[in-house]
Amino acid sequence: MSIESINIPKVAEKKRWLILSHAFNMDGRAASLTITDKIPYLLEAGVEPIVFSAITGLKDDRFPHYQFIAWGPSGFRFDFRHWVANQYGRGLIYKLLTTTVSILLAPFIAVEKLVLGYSSQWSWTLPAFVCGYLLIRSGKVDVIYSIGSAWSAHWAGVLLKRATGLPLISEVHDPMVIRKSPDDQGFEKPKNRDARFRHYLESQLCKYSDYVWWFTQGALHYAKVRNPNLNTPGNAKGFVVMPGANPPGNMGEKIRHQYGEYLNLCHFGSLANDRSLAIILNAANSLFVKYPEARKHLRVHAYGAPLDTLSVQVIEAYGYQDILLAHGRLEKDPLTGKSGREQVAQRMQEADVLILLHGNDEWCAEYIPSKFYDYLWSGRPIWGITHRNPQLDKMLLNRNSYLSADGDDPGIAMALEKIWVDWQQKQLIQPIWQPIGVDQAVSTILLHIAE
Template identity: 35%
Template sequence: MVYRAGYAQCKKRHPELGDKGKVILPGAEPPIVSAEYVRDPNCIHIGHFGSLSNVRTIKGFAEAFLKFKQDSPDSAKVFKIECYGGSIDSHAKLFINENKLNDQFIEVGRLEYDHKKKISGREQIQIKMQQMDYLLIIHGHTADCAEYIPSKFYDYLWARRPIIAITHNNKQFNTLLNKYNSFIANSNELDSIVQALNKIYLIWKKGLNKKIQLTPIGTVDATNSIINYVNYEIHRSN
């Protein structure tokens, strides 16, 4: 099961498939722990969860943030971009260090089992997601972005916090993000990221960054879609 653009490419590579196959959104399991969001009156906490690399780099976001900081220094100083799950990629880290953005970009890294609280790293991550003002997705900038949706998107939906997505050439992904009231910026357009940061600041300042109420996409939805599709094919072949 692949996304629409990926499905189209797959059919080109394998014309023998004919009209077989179906696009399924895999979804994610709901979190095993819950946490309450509490607005920090002094900081905007933006969380990035998952791995970064020189292909899926946070550098473009950092470049846009520098421009935002130069234009609106007072607004920029309340931002904290917290990176969980891995290191900030080397290209971004060099840029952040050179431009003295270390106070805004914080490398938290991997969370291990907490012996005092008796909760796993995974549980801590789920709690952190639910406590963020905004959740950041870095889609990438390569051609294959047109064919995939990051799996982290489905985890973010269960956290029910507003999403900031830096996307690349994927209409289906953008449509889904719009459905869940996300902030979308183009990875090739620095100004679109700056505009998103301005909007985020103004909404946060007014205390309007609310919980996302729309139902997340779960694995149960994917399972039911597969069962319905199989039943349909069986019925059609009889």
């Protein structure tokens, strides 16, 4: 989707935006892409960005971009690992340097966890606040823009807002308060100290941000339940923005699909026991009983993350080492020059069906996997296995997708059987080409702010 495809409002004043994003220009990272994909449209609208980020990504030379390493030991170790990987790859030098630093920092990290108990990136707030305060006091900033997913950016944004009074706009990627059941509204203060601080920080964003937005209707709903001051005079104005995605590589155009020897089901992104390919393998086991020939042709590919424990257990139980193929994270290819994201785009377009695992936690009601927006650009059928999210279900059905409910094992088995039959007949469902670009997200944000 081009910059011209949607009318992006122009920023008439307050153009100098201090963008606080721990992850920025990190190849293939969802937290990075959500802001870096917006940059061309923000520039087109007249925004003059000043970016504060960690050292984990590549430095951008189109505008002032300051990279800070976290001041706490666990954050330093996290950032240092990514910096070494960017500089030297993940070979011998990486292993030697990161192992040495981890050993040296181990006692300090233990004390940090014992005293605070926060996630590792918390201490990135400190350099971001100090340097942001000095920059603002020098008169070089008009607006503060804090971006998740690391909450350290939001904390820095709130502190800068309170210290300077400048307008603060905030983008919340994942729910900051994790509910446990449909009846749980998230009022109870968590025992975990990091979760308790996120609970507090959500209330601070709803109080001190001028504008704050979430990525789903469910996330906005529950934030409003916990913070009834949201959207009231003197407090933050909250709304929903679909993040969308820009088409990497040649995914801006549909590619004619070629059927091959194998039915290739491909999953991209992180895996965990609550978001596991084990449910696909269990369904495959039922499929092979009914269609023994499917055993020779079905292949499930996992890109972007190690296999979860449940998937490994099912592979060993059924002997499916040749069925589920784990490719890991795709890094930049020095031979072709393709970035990890471009390689991912190519693999998506080559897939027969893309697997979208939503998970089974209650927070799925407030969350849409970021890979969904990349999937829409691929032009390939999506098999969504979702949990309590009518917004996601509707978007999938409106675009012609295979759809199952997490926990409905017979329904998941039936969906896989339908995919198998459709593939055999070379009549896989034809998705409706309705990708969601990033330009609509920027337009939505700027229109709200203009009001």
